Amino acid sequence: MRAIHVSDPGRDYSLTLVEEPRPAPLHGQVLIQVAAAGLNNADLLQARGLYPPPPGASKLLGLEVSGTVAALGEGVFGFAAGDGVCALLAGGGYADYALADAGSVLPVPAGVDLIEAAGLPEGLFTAWTNIVDTGRLQTGETLLVHGGTSGIGSLAIQMFAARGNRVFTTAGSDEKCDAARGLGAARAINYRTEDFVAAVKDETGGKGVDVILDMVGGDYIQRNIDAAAIGGRIVNIAYQDGFKAQVNFTPVLTKRLTLAATTLRARSQSEKQAIRDALAAQVWPLVGTRIKPVIAAGFPLEQAQKAHQFMAKGGHIGKILLKTA
Ligand SMILES: NC(=O)c1ccc[n+]([C@@H]2O[C@H](COP(=O)([O-])OP(=O)(O)OC[C@H]3O[C@@H](n4cnc5c(N)ncnc54)[C@H](OP(=O)(O)O)[C@@H]3O)[C@@H](O)[C@H]2O)c1
Secondary structure (H helix, E strand, C coil): CEEEEEECCCCCCEEEEEECCCCCCCCCEEEEEEEEEECCHHHHHHHCCCCCCCCCCCCCCCCEEEEEEEEECCCCCCCCCCCEEEEECCCCCCECEEEEEHHHEEECCCCCCCCHHHHCHHHHHHHHHHHHHHCCCCCCCEEEECCCCCHHHHHHHHHHHHCCCEEEEEECCHHHHHHHHHCCCCEEEECCCCCHHHHHHHHCCCCCEEEEEECCCCCHHHHHHHHEEEEEEEEECCCCCCCCCCCCCHHHHHCCCEEEECCCCCCCHHHHHHHHHHHHHHCHHHECCCECCCEEEEEEHHHHHHHHHHHHHCCCCCEEEEECC
8 A cells, every 4th residue: 555654754854655565454443445634733743753653553644534444353343344434543544544443433424525524533532522521611601712723723613613602713814713703713813913812801791711722832821821711721732832931820729720731642542432432422413514624725645745834834724634546
């Protein structure tokens, strides 16, 4: 099969197409003939040598795919050869075939194109577990999603707007804010021209926001604390603007806030399966109607390098895909 290898991992890495043996599914695994793989910022970090795959994971890039079931390992039930599926992976998506643990696989629902389904797993798993499991977002509460047109943000807005929460978001241009409103954001804040703390206070009658999903860090650490309501929960999934900040923790104490941060990739298979099961029960009925993948661009597998350069430029709205055909 064809696969993408990283040559010279580091700042000037290159991605090259190679031939390698097709993997065989072990107990509990599904072999997927890949239609498309979704790009994630983690792939760029891994190629730069900054985010090694967890023990036991494929060394190939690629944390999510869609495609058809090619073969089942022992002990896998509920899927059959030829089924259209999408899956969260710990690695291995940039190839013609990929292995997924059965507990991270979901069917491609009606209303979603098989290729575009590659843009669903990483965003939905990440947004769900951070906002619901860690952030404990309740019915009627407000949510602020930073980076509303990112792969993660574009799905988080749709998912929680569809579930009835008022969702506020930040993005770096008016065009991106328009797109975020189109996805269901009650207010989209251009962070280059507007202060998100003042904007969410304005939207909530001064109360502040109940849950914040942040991927920015840096000076947002303090500003999130200032924007949070009493009892608010702030969950970081990245610190793009820096892991270090000088913070006044007084409002954390007085507003009884919870600060948290998590990663998804290194979690155990049983934790990922629990997220998959929650998505299947509570979100999948909305996928294809209220929640759709937002696709910024698709590149052929052999143009993985070009796709990474496109992502690194940062103008995209939604997911970038690598297509095998
Ligand atoms: N912890 C986990 O388990 C986990 C899982 C998946 C992803 N992540 C992280 O989540 C982030 C998004 O991933 P992705 O693959 O969706 O990447 P992506 O599409 O490249 O998104 C990056 C986003 O960050 C936004 N951003 C940058 N600076 C900002 C600022 N000052 N204010 C508001 N937004 C800002 C960008 O918005 P503009 O373009 O509008 O500036 C862009 O939407 C990445 O940092 C990734 O590493 C973490």
